[in-house]
Structures are given as C-alpha cells and as structure tokens.
Amino acid sequence: MSIVHSGPLRVGIVGCGNIAVNFHVPACLALPEAVEIVGLADPTPERLEAGRVAAGLSRERVHADAAALIAREDVDVVDVCTPQHLHRDIAIAAAGAGKHVLCEKPIAAAPADAAAMVAAADEAGTVLAVVHNYLFFPYVAALRELIAAGELGEVRTVRVDMLGVVDSPGAAGYRPQWRKDPTASGGGVLMDMLHAVYLAEHLLGLPAGRVSGFVDGAAGDAVESLALARLEADGRAASVNVAWGMGEGGITVSGTKGRAVVRYRGDGTPPWAPFEQLTVTTAAGTRTVALPAGAELGPLIADALRDTVADVAAAIRANRPPAATGAQALHTLEATIATYASAALGRTVAVPFDPGSPLHRRGVVGLDELDVPLDSPVRRRGLFGLS
Numbered sequence: 001m002s003i004v005h006s007g008p009l010r011v012g013i014v015g016c017g018n019i020a021v022n023f024h025v026p027a028c029l030a031l032p033e034a035v036e037i038v039g040l041a042d043p044t045p046e047r048l049e050a051g052r053v054a055a056g057l058s059r060e061r062v063h064a065d066a067a068a069l070i071a072r073e074d075v076d077v078v079d080v081c082t083p084q085h086l087h088r089d090i091a092i093a094a095a096g097a098g099k100h101v102l103c104e105k106p107i108a109a110a111p112a113d114a115a116a117m118v119a120a121a122d123e124a125g126t127v128l129a130v131v132h133n134y135l136f137f138p139y140v141a142a143l144r145e146l147i148a149a150g151e152l153g154e155v156r157t158v159r160v161d162m163l164g165v166v167d168s169p170g171a172a173g174y175r176p177q178w179r180k181d182p183t184a185s186g187g188g189v190l191m192d193m194l195h196a197v198y199l200a201e202h203l204l205g206l207p208a209g210r211v212s213g214f215v216d217g218a219a220g221d222a223v224e225s226l227a228l229a230r231l232e233a234d235g236r237a238a239s240v241n242v243a244w245g246m247g248e249g250g251i252t253v254s255g256t257k258g259r260a261v262v263r264y265r266g267d268g269t270p271p272w273a274p275f276e277q278l279t280v281t282t283a284a285g286t287r288t289v290a291l292p293a294g295a296e297l298g299p300l301i302a303d304a305l306r307d308t309v310a311d312v313a314a315a316i317r318a319n320r321p322p323a324a325t326g327a328q329a330l331h332t333l334e335a336t337i338a339t340y341a342s343a344a345l346g347r348t349v350a351v352p353f354d355p356g357s358p359l360h361r362r363g364v365v366g367l368d369e370l371d372v373p374l375d376s377p378v379r380r381r382g383l384f385g386l387s
C-alpha cells in the first residue's frame, strides 16, 4: 500500500504504557516532518490520559478501544505498544484496514501469532516493522561497520553479556507484573531482553540455526531470571548471557584477523550502564574507536526510538524494508524460545520450528505438550507453567 498524501505519516499509538508515553510519543514529536501523532488507544483510563497529555491531543482523538483508532481514515501507521501477547490481533486488524504497523518487541509471545502478523501484512501489501531499537545504538552501528569493512576477518564467535539487567515493572495502572506471567510475556529476562539475541545474530552476520540453553528462575517465579544461550550459525557461534541482577555486561566479536570489545561503565549492562569504550585488536595492535561519550539510559533509548521511527517512516515512503522486518523478528523470537526449549529438553533445538510444533503454535507455554523429562531443571523450578 502506498501513502497518497504528502504530509507527515499519521500515527495512531495503541497502548499508552511506559514505553509509549516515555519514548514513542517523544520520538514522534521529535520528527514533525516525518510523522504526526493523530490518535491513541488504551483501555486503562489513567494510561490513556497520560498518553493524551504527553501527545497533546484533544479528548475526541483518543479511544478506549483500539478498534476505533484502527478504523479511522486519518491513520496511516499503527504503532503497537501493548504487551506482546496482545500484538497479534491489533497488528492483523491494522493490516486488514490497510495501515502500516510499527510493533514493539518481541513481535509476539508465540511464533504462530508473529507468523500470522507477517502473513496479514504481506496480504495487505503493508509494512510490518518491529522495534529492534538497539540496532541504532552508535557503538552497535560502529561494530557492524568494522565487521563489514573486514577489519576482524571472518567472524567466528560473538559474546553478548547482559547479566545486570534491571527488573522493571510495567505501568502501575495496568498489570505491573505481566512480564512474570509466561502466558503474557512468553518468557522472562531473555524474552524481555531479546535485544541481546538479535544483536548476536546481526554481529554473527547470520541467523541462528541451532540453539542450546540454560535457564534458571527465582523460587516461586514462573519465568526465568537467568538465561545462557548458545546460537550456532553455519560454523559460527554466539553466546548470549542475560540476567536480572548485578552481573557483568559487554560485547566481544572475534574474527580470523582480530577482535572488537565493547565495555560499559563499571562493566555494567546496557542500556543502564552507558557505553564506555570500543577497542579493536589485530596483529597491528589495539586501537580505540572514536565514538561520542555513551549516553545515560533515558537519552540513549530516546535517540534509538527516534531513529527507529525515522527509519520506519523512510522505509514506508521509499517502499524498502525497515531495519527489522516482521520475518526477522519472528526468527529472533524462535531463537529465544529455542533457548527455553533446549534448557527444558536437555538438547540442542533447531530453528525455525516446524509450524506444527507446540513451540511454534503457543511459544514457551507449549513446552507442556512436549516430553520434558521429570528431572529437567526447568520442570523442577516450575518455570513456564511446567510442574
């Protein structure tokens, strides 16, 4: 579908929680030539009001029901900012109404939902873009440039450590603990920080084909608070280590000719700890890549969200793919769920999943249809609804 009018793309935001009000609304307001917020929807009255005030809209332009927003003729793009188990119906309705979609990550909680979203956009001829905003961090762009320039040779291994993730609740007026409910979130800290998974795949230069994992959770929690994943891709491998806690953060890319190492303040985890240094070591020695000082969390995410929205608007106008397509996001989702499945089943798990697999149909909660051993640590912990 092409946009016929020449002004900014008219955006309707669905879900006025933390990410929408703190980052999507300011991102759109920072790009007046590219986009204009024309409406919002949220069934939680205090969140709808918070969004309305932040976006500076009159009461008649905001809705309790997303369907009313999606039906409006003056909306070109629907920006989906609800928790992930609710993305599918909104994105499919939007595509059915001929709207382009920008969807928060993870694209969905279950791969089949994500696949249905991709199919709906394909059928409608609309764009389905997903917010993989860490791709826009300046040091990530610099890393990808130096890999593409060949300075590291052929990439062999990637390590992405985010072991000091802050466990942030959702907006108070809705369900602050939805991230701890696997039927809503689709998983714990790794699902929330699947940023680490797509970063690893982008730095490897290939999507993962086989995944193995270890996960553990705090007593009484139904989702993991610690996840270690190994992603294999055609002779290359990444390890992705993520936890709610106080562990180390950092990225290392090793190739046949050199290595690149990213460090954050106090060896902390991004985006809470600002970027500190990117070094490249080859046979010629070690150099520090010249980059601007690392921003604190607020401005870092604000800039990355602004760049994400700008990219999607440009992609729609130019009829080119956005930085993260629905199909790419579906793959990242499956690699994340494969980590859980591997940890539960005690073996390496291949991605993409068979479409008939319960993991594809239902995501991590589909583990209850598989032969998870009685002594599986995931079952013993009572994670993901297993008992």
Ligand SMILES: NC(=O)c1ccc[n+]([C@@H]2O[C@H](COP(=O)([O-])OP(=O)(O)OC[C@H]3O[C@@H](n4cnc5c(N)ncnc54)[C@H](O)[C@@H]3O)[C@@H](O)[C@H]2O)c1
Pocket: 014, 015, 016, 017, 018, 019, 020, 041, 042, 043, 044, 047, 066, 081, 082, 083, 084, 086, 104, 105, 106, 131, 133, 169, 170, 171, 174, 175, 176, 178, 192, 301
């Ligand atoms: N890209 C990032 O860096 C980033 C950061 C945080 C959150 N997120 C993602 O953004 C999404 C939302 O996260 P959050 O932290 O803002 O959650 P939140 O709990 O703060 O907000 C969720 C909002 O969705 C609203 N909602 C619920 N059902 C709805 C419906 N049917 N229609 C419209 N609105 C509805 C709730 O009322 C609430 O206002 C999640 O998918 C999350 O993973 C991404």
